[in-house]
Amino acid sequence: xxxxxxxxxxxxxxxxxxxxxxxxxxxxxxxxxxxxxxxxxxxxxxxxxxxxxxxxxxxxxxxxxxxxxxxxxxxxxxxxxxxxxxxxxxxxxxxxxxxxxxxxxxxxxxxxxxx
Amino acid sequence: xxxxxxxxxxxxxxxxxxxxxxxxxxxxxxxxxxxxxxxxxxxxxxxxxxxxxxxxxxxxxxxxxxxxxxxxxxxxxxxxxxxxxxxxxxxxxxxxxxxxxxxxxxxxxxxxxxxxxxxxxxxxxxxxxxxxxxxxxxxxxxxxxxxxxxxxxxxxxxxxx
Numbered sequence: 195x196x197x198x199x200x201x202x203x204x205x206x207x208x209x210x211x212x213x214x215x216x217x218x219x220x221x222x223x224x225x226x227x228x229x230x231x232x233x234x235x236x237x238x239x240x241x242x243x244x245x246x247x248x249x250x251x252x253x254x255x256x257x258x259x260x261x262x263x264x265x266x267x268x269x270x271x272x273x274x275x276x277x278x279x280x281x282x283x284x285x286x287x288x289x290x291x292x293x294x295x296x297x298x299x300x301x302x303x304x305x306x307x308x309x
Numbered sequence: 310x311x312x313x314x315x316x317x318x319x320x321x322x323x324x325x326x327x328x329x330x331x332x333x334x335x336x337x338x339x340x341x342x343x344x345x346x347x348x349x350x351x352x353x354x355x356x357x358x359x360x361x362x363x364x365x366x367x368x369x370x371x372x373x374x375x376x377x378x379x380x381x382x383x384x385x386x387x388x389x390x391x392x393x394x395x396x397x398x399x400x401x402x403x404x405x406x407x408x409x410x411x412x413x414x415x416x417x418x419x420x421x422x423x424x425x426x427x428x429x430x431x432x433x434x435x436x437x438x439x440x441x442x443x444x445x446x447x448x449x450x451x452x453x454x455x456x457x458x459x460x461x462x463x464x465x466x467x468x469x470x
Contacts, residue, residue, distance in 0.1 A: 214389065221392035225392070230445055237385055237428050241381060241385040262326070275423075275425035276422070276425075278425050279431065279432055
């Protein structure tokens with residue numbers, strides 16, 4: 195009974211996570227330039243991985259495996275933005291063209307002026 | 310000192326949960342010793358100010374993280390819509406500087422990481438009191454510019470709002 199309940203809860207999460215992973219891949223192919231593709235990859239990094247790992251946790255139940263899956267999720271969510279940030283920063287510094295800057299008073303500076 | 314204790318307990322819990330050795334006293338002692346050594350080395354190597362770590366922040370962070378997960382889910386739905394329906398949900402990328410109100414390096418890191426973790430926005434450069442952001446859409450940029458995430462990080466960081 196609990197196994198059935200775990201299956202019923204985890205199956206939609208698996209399907210949703212796989213759908214989001216495919217969406218991220220389609221986005222990486224379909225979107226026009228480097229920065230926008232980075233956003234599409236973010237879908238795979240965050241909610242897709244989160245849903246698949248949550249589904250696995252439901253399947254594993256209250257065991258040490260669940261704790262380890264949770265740790266994987268935490269480390270993934272800590273490190274993937276750092277990698278995205280490093281990639282975007284490297285792209286700006288090597289001159290990949292940025293979209294037009296915003297014209298309100300907040301968007302005055304350019305990318306290379308600080309640090 | 311608080312930073313050392315936090316690091317030591319986190320490393321100790323990490324060791325215990327990954328190894329699963331709850332009963333062998335020799336292994337427990339060795340695990341505690343290695344966590345102690347790693348925490349000591351970590352504190353010695355830390356060159357940034359660690360005064361930003363506080364117990365209050367640890368209590369406030371879960372509430373911020375719950376809000377962040379909800380924001381991430383919303384942003385994911387938006388980006389997936391823009392991937393599958395480019396005709397009805399067009400993209401128009403923008404980049405620009407946004408003010409950030411965090412007082413510590415830790416708070417700035419949390420804010421910049423939150424921006425990047427949310428699909429549709431990426432933090433590119435972090436200045437003293439601003440952050441350079443690239444966004445997939447004008448709406449995403451404006452939502453960030455409205456400053457709710459900035460206020461919430463500052464609240465979690467120091468209890469101000």
